[in-house]
Amino acid sequence: xxxxxxxxxxxxxxxxxxxxxxxxxxxxxxxxxxxxxxxxxxxxxxxxxxxxxxxxxxxxxxxxxxxxxxxxxxxxxxxxxxxxxxxxxxxxxxxxxxxxxxxxxxxxxxxxxxxxxxxxxxxxxxxxxxxxx
Amino acid sequence: xxxxxxxxxxxxxxxxxxxxxxxxxxxxxxxxxxxxxxxxxxxxxxxxxxxxxxxxxxxxxxxxxxxxxxxxxxxxxxxxxxxxxxxxxxxxxxxxxxxxxxxxxxxxxxxxxxxxxxxxxxxxxxxxxxxxxxxxxxxxxxxxxxxxxxxxxxxxxxxxxxxxxxxxxxxxxxxxxxxxxxxxxxxxxxxxxxxxxxxxxxxxxxxxxxxxxxxxxxxxxxxxxxxxxxxxxxx
Numbered sequence: 001x002x003x004x005x006x007x008x009x010x011x012x013x014x015x016x017x018x019x020x021x022x023x024x025x026x027x028x029x030x031x032x033x034x035x036x037x038x039x040x041x042x043x044x045x046x047x048x049x050x051x052x053x054x055x056x057x058x059x060x061x062x063x064x065x066x067x068x069x070x071x072x073x074x075x076x077x078x079x080x081x082x083x084x085x086x087x088x089x090x091x092x093x094x095x096x097x098x099x100x101x102x103x104x105x106x107x108x109x110x111x112x113x114x115x116x117x118x119x120x121x122x123x124x125x126x127x128x129x130x131x132x133x
Numbered sequence: 134x135x136x137x138x139x140x141x142x143x144x145x146x147x148x149x150x151x152x153x154x155x156x157x158x159x160x161x162x163x164x165x166x167x168x169x170x171x172x173x174x175x176x177x178x179x180x181x182x183x184x185x186x187x188x189x190x191x192x193x194x195x196x197x198x199x200x201x202x203x204x205x206x207x208x209x210x211x212x213x214x215x216x217x218x219x220x221x222x223x224x225x226x227x228x229x230x231x232x233x234x235x236x237x238x239x240x241x242x243x244x245x246x247x248x249x250x251x252x253x254x255x256x257x258x259x260x261x262x263x264x265x266x267x268x269x270x271x272x273x274x275x276x277x278x279x280x281x282x283x284x285x286x287x288x289x290x291x292x293x294x295x296x297x298x299x300x301x302x303x304x305x306x307x308x309x310x311x312x313x314x315x316x317x318x319x320x321x322x323x324x325x326x327x328x329x330x331x332x333x334x335x336x337x338x339x340x341x342x343x344x345x346x347x348x349x350x351x352x353x354x355x356x357x358x359x360x361x362x363x364x365x366x367x368x
Contacts, residue, residue: 057347
């Protein structure tokens with residue numbers, strides 16, 4: 001039964017591919033720039049992926065905009081940075097990404113997702129300065 | 134177009150091997166990074182606690198419960214807790230810190246961002262210019278005051294729900310989630326994805342959805358797309 005289902009699925013994909021269709025589904029999420037940063041680092045890279053508590057159980061006031069969320073993150077987690085360090089490089093109704101550029105290369109990315117009416121950090125990526133590996 | 138043909142080719146290859154799980158998202162999409170083969174066909178990785186994690190009260194047991202969910206799937210990607218004491222605490226999310234030596238993996242308890250918002254996170258380090266994982270570190274946010282470190286029901290606020298602050302955060306379920314990142318899943322299932330995180334009751338979400346609803350115990354065990362996508366990444 002399963003093999004039959006897969007065969008039908010694969011056949012359908014081949015037909016659609018041949019017809020030149022592209023399909024946007026929930027299985028093809030927007031890929032944050034945290035992935036792209038690895039090619040821009042002189043050395044190793046690291047990513048931080050957070051688990052976020054849902055808005056109805058969030059004990060702190062929400063950030064109403066992605067820009068406000070960026071400011072909050074800088075204040076709470078990265079006070080060594082400034083909001084003006086970042087440029088907005090991607091934005092949808094539910095996802096906003098900022099990058100810090102140095103010499104035209106991205107050295108830090110951070111992205112935020114909408115959680116109900118508020119915005120929270122989803123993930124960040126950065127080039128590692130020194131250290132292993 | 135190239136990407137599309139790539140997906141088709143991959144599906145055909147999986148058909149030939151008979152390895153496609155019945156419930157799985159694209160492993161190539163969700164598992165951009167993987168552990169390299171360090172021990173024959175096994176991808177076994179070692180880990181320890183740092184000395185910041187409380188030694189009583191169920192903290193360590195729930196972390197182990199979380200990793201056991203992934204080990205029990207039975208893929209070649211296995212985690213082994215090694216003996217010999219804890220690591221001295223370190224935080225590789227600290228921007229002043231580099232990544233430790235490859236293979237130094239740990240779970241710690243420390244500050245992330247204060248109460249609320251991020252309640253746990255996983256840091257992934259990659260070898261220079263590659264998609265290969267070199268080490269990971271999971272952090273439990275010590276600023277949260279309502280972790281349920283037991284195995285019983287996590288408080289859900291009763292009739293009042295979470296509105297009055299009566300909800301707990303389930304450590305077991307959230308550790309299962311973080312270990313999912315540690316095995317290489319760097320994306321969450323999307324909140325708009327009807328197979329995993331939407332629509333309906335958040336208490337029915339898959340373990341690898343981005344948001345955690347206070348009071349939920351559901352994430353303690355893996356759902357079909359959690360394990361199926363993992364199997365696809367480590368056949």
